[in-house]
Amino acid sequence: MSASRHFVARVRTSGVPSVEEDSQGLIPALPLLPRVPLRLADFLRSHREAILEAWEAEARELPAARSLSRKELRNHLPVLLDSIAQMMTRAPPVEVASGLGSVPDVHALERLGEGFDLREVVLEYRLLRRCVLRLWQAQGVMDTLEAATLFHEAVDEAVAATVSHYTRARERTFQALDRISAAAIGSPDLHTFLPRLLQVLRETVPVVDAVVVLLRDGDFLREESSVGITLEEGFRLRIGEGFAGEVASTRQPLTSRDASNDPRVRSHALRQSGLRALYGVPLLLGDELLGVVHMGSRTSHEFSDEDRLLLRTLAARTTSMVARTQAFDREQMARAEAQAALAQVSASEERLRRWMEVFTHLGVGVALVRSTDDVLEDVNPAFARMHGYTREELVGRSLADTLAPESRGTLVRHAAAAQSKPHHEYEAMHLRKDGSRFPALTHVTVFRDEAGRVVQRVGTVLDITQRRTAEAERQRLLSGIEAERARLAAVLDQLPAGVLLAEAPSGRLVMASRRVEVILGMSIIPVEHINEYVAYPVYHPDGRRLSVEEFAMARALAGEVVQGQEFEVRRPDGTRVSVLSSSSPIRDREGRITAAVVTFVDVSELRRAETAARQAAEFGEKLIGIVSHDLRNPLNAIHLSVTQLLHSESLPAREQRITTRIAKSTDRMKRMIAELLDFTRGRLGGGIPIQRVQGDLRGVVRQGVEELEAAWPERTVRLSVAPGQYEGTWDADRLVQVVSNLGGNALQYSPPDSPVSFSLSDGGEEVVLEVHNQGAPIPPEALPTLFDPFRRASSGGGGLGLGLYIVEQVVKGHGGRIEVRSTAEEGTLFRVLLPRQSAPKAG
Known part of the structure; x- marks a missing residue:
């Protein structure tokens, strides 16, 4: 027998419920209704409120129903009763499932969302x-069995x-929650967890295209x-503003059928996204809006x-996870703050330890003094x-005890x-034990x-005994320095040379x-920088003004040692002064x-003296040149005449002896004039001219020696x-002159028998080429000036003293050099070294 038939049979046999049944709590006492015979369908319509009140009194005993309001508890049951009553009165009858419509489904989703388990829903x-059957039976009227x-x-x-719908919805919800739980694993922060959760919702509800979570930030919601x-x-x-703001302020779900045109939607991106349906729910943790x-x-x-139930369920789970994550963040922040505080405490302790080490090992005295009694x-x-x-x-002693x-x-x-x-800070005299x-010195x-x-x-106390001693010594040194400075200034003022001293690197x-x-x-211009020295009227000898870099002071500050830099000073009075400057860092x-x-x-x-001397020398040299050149003509005439006389047999x-003496004197004068001409050419023309040609030096030397033998027949050469x-390449005539001059001097200043x-x-x-003779040596003091013009090694002999000068000039003209060594034991030796090829003239 089915449950409904069994229940009807029971009603027919038992009638009105007994007091014992009520006392056992099987069926609570029902309100007394007027006994008006009604069909079941009419009864459901006319007594719906009494039925619901009786039902509500019993349903409140269910744990999930105790916190619900009357509206939430009754839910869709009034509509269900109306639907059942309407099916009973329809002709022809309709199927029960189609007659009930979506009422059971909606009720199942609501109960699932309100936390009812399946047993409580069935109960x-x-x-x-x-309640319906008991109240209807209390009327004493029975409807047909079909009703x-x-x-x-x-x-x-x-x-x-x-x-069925509850089970399917719960299974779908459980699957979504399982995926959410899986997404939450390994997601310690919201930035990682929320995108995963939203993706789960989007994949669970195919019709969902976009999901947004906004969290509370004071009086605002931020994405x-x-x-x-x-x-x-x-x-x-x-x-309180906009769609999401209204959901937050009312703390109730909110629906929009056209988000693109809904004025409550404040996000421009959301309005332009083409969304139609929009459903929002608050994230509530108790009374707190998250x-x-x-x-x-x-x-x-x-x-x-x-779908809405699923979003609300996910929202509830999201709320708890957001709260947990925020709590975790707060805990982490609090832990970080605690660690930072602990680190600060440790640092403070470390600083205190270091301070104690410094306090203990510091070489300066430190004293802590109580301000009330010192x-x-x-x-x-x-x-x-x-x-x-x-x-x-x-x-414990007074600070005053440590003072004098x-x-x-x-x-x-x-x-x-x-x-x-x-x-x-102050200085005071302290007292030792x-x-x-x-x-x-106390700070x-x-x-x-x-x-x-x-x-x-x-107070930090520093013994300044050494400082005072050093200060006294410093004052003594400063006094000495000032005295030395004054003495130096006095000495410098007496010097014929001017002296400037500037500091580096500025040039002050x-x-x-x-x-x-x-x-x-x-x-004196009080110069502060090297660039200010250009204020002095200083010029190059050619009239160009000196630049800053050319000043001897600037060059010395750059590390250069300057010797003999000449410049011209143009004084304010119009006069000009030649100045020679030297400088050193x-x-x-x-x-x-x-x-x-x-x-x-x-x-x-x-x-000015050098100019005058140079001009006088030039004049003298020119005069010698003119005189020596003009004397050659009469001497040549005398020489020719004497030569003719010497060849005359009738003399x-x-x-004949007189004529011979005249000839020798004429040769001597010709030689002197030749030497003067050579000297003049050497001084005025840049040196004695050398005409070099290829030849054998042996023939040149033999020629010179032969001429000496002819001129000195009584001597041995x-x-x-x-x-x-x-x-090599030689000027034969000039080298014969070298041999003649060196040999003539050797013969002249040596004993006749040597x-x-x-x-x-x-x-x-x-x-x-070496020339050696015995005899008195050349005085040592004469050696340095032996080759100077108009110099002779001794007072004996004749001539102008130009022979050795001309020898040196000819040797230098060949790129060679001449050396001399003279002692009483070895005699006098002139040594001439001549390079075979042409070489630059020596200075």
Whole structure:
């Protein structure tokens, strides 16, 4: 027998419920209704409120129903009763499932969302059936069996539909929640978790195209995460304004059928996205609003009840996870703050430990003084040592005990000064335990409490005995330096040269002697920078003005040593002075330039004397040249005449001797004139001219020696030529002149019975000619000027003293050099070295 038929049979046999049944709690007492005979369908319509009140009284016993309002508890049951009554009165009858429509489905989703489990859902239908039948039976009128059967089938169908839809919805919800839980694993923050959760919702509800979560930020909602759409960057919405703001303020779900045109939608991106249906629910944790989530669809104007239920369920789960994540974040922040605070405490302890180490090992004395009575609360070992006490002996004593009597009277004044400013320094005489005294510099700092009152003073005490000694020594040195400076200035003022001293690197003028003003004809300019030296009227000898870089001072500051830089000073009075300047950098021990010194010498008179001497020399040389050239003509005439006389056979012996003496004198004068001409050419024409041609030097030397033998027949002249090569380019005439001059001097300054020796040897790249004679040596003092013009080694002999000068010029003209060695034991040796090829003339 079915449950409905069994129930009808029971009603027919038992009648009105007994008191025992009520007392056992099987069926609660029902309100008394007027006994008006009605059919079941009419009864359901006319007594619906009484039925629902009776049902509500029983349903309130269900745990899930206790917190619901009357409207939420009754839900769709009034519509269900109306639907059952309508099916009973239809003709022809309709199927129960189609007659009930979507009422059971909607009720199942609502109960699922309200937290009812399946047993409680089925139980509330059973209670509804029991209340209807009991109240109807109390009328004492029974309807047809078909009506009762239809009623039971409708309730059973409602139960079956509700259970089925409840089960499907719960399974779908569980699957979504499982995916959410899986997404939450390994997602410690909202930025990672929310996009996964929203993607789960989008994949679970196919009609959903976009999901947005906005979290509360004070009085605003800000976008936290979104899927399927991107809102404006930094999008914020005030609570109470717009679609999401209204959901947040009312804390109730909200639906929009056309989001693109709904004025409550404030996001421009959301309006332009083409969304139609928009459904939003608040994220509530108890009474606390955490945010709002809404989903949208581009294909549908409305979401199904099941989809809305799913969003609400996911919203509830999201709320808990958001709250948990926020709590986790707060915990992490609190933990970080605690760790930071702990680190600060550790750092403070470390700083305190370091301070204690510094306090203990500091070489400067430190004392902590109580401000109320100037008692020493603590001192470091350095303070105790400098006063000759132990720390224990000083702690608790008055600060005044460490001061000499004459310094104790100022202690109050210094304490007051320390309290009126951040820090205070003063010097005082301190007293040691043994009675000795020492000067000390004290630096005082005060410590204040929260009220700003001074509670402690800290003094650092430095023994300045050495400082005072050093200061006295410094003053003594400064006095000495100033005295030396004054003496130096006095010496510089007496010097004929002007002296400038400037510091590096600026070039600032430090000292200038008075002679500088005399030379410049103007007062010293107080130069502060090297560029300011251009104010002095200084010019090159050619008239160009000196640039800053060309000044001797600037060159010295750059590290250059300048010797004999000549320039011209144009004085303000119009006169011009030639000045010779020298400069040098002054360096310290490390080699750094610290200053520069410049000296000035007025060489105007010297330059004028040099000019006059040069002009006189040039005039004399020109005069000698003219005279020597004009004397050659009459000498040539005399020489020709004497030569003719000497060849005459009729000339008596006496006249022949006279004519011979005239010939020798004429040759001597010709030689002197030739020497003068050579000298003149050498001084005026840039050296004696050399005409070099290819030849053998042996023939040149033999020619010179033969001429000497002819001129000195009574003397012995020897020539030795060593094997070798003597080919080269020579000026034969000039080299014969060298042989003649060197040999003539050797014959003239040697004893008549001593020979004069010539030797010629091959020296490789050069040929060596040596001339040796015995006799008195050349005085050592004459050797340095032996080859100067108009110089003779001794007063004996004739001539102008140009022979050796001409020899040297000819040798230099060949690129060679001449050496001389003269001693009493070895005699005198002239050594000539001639390179085989042409070489540049030596200076």
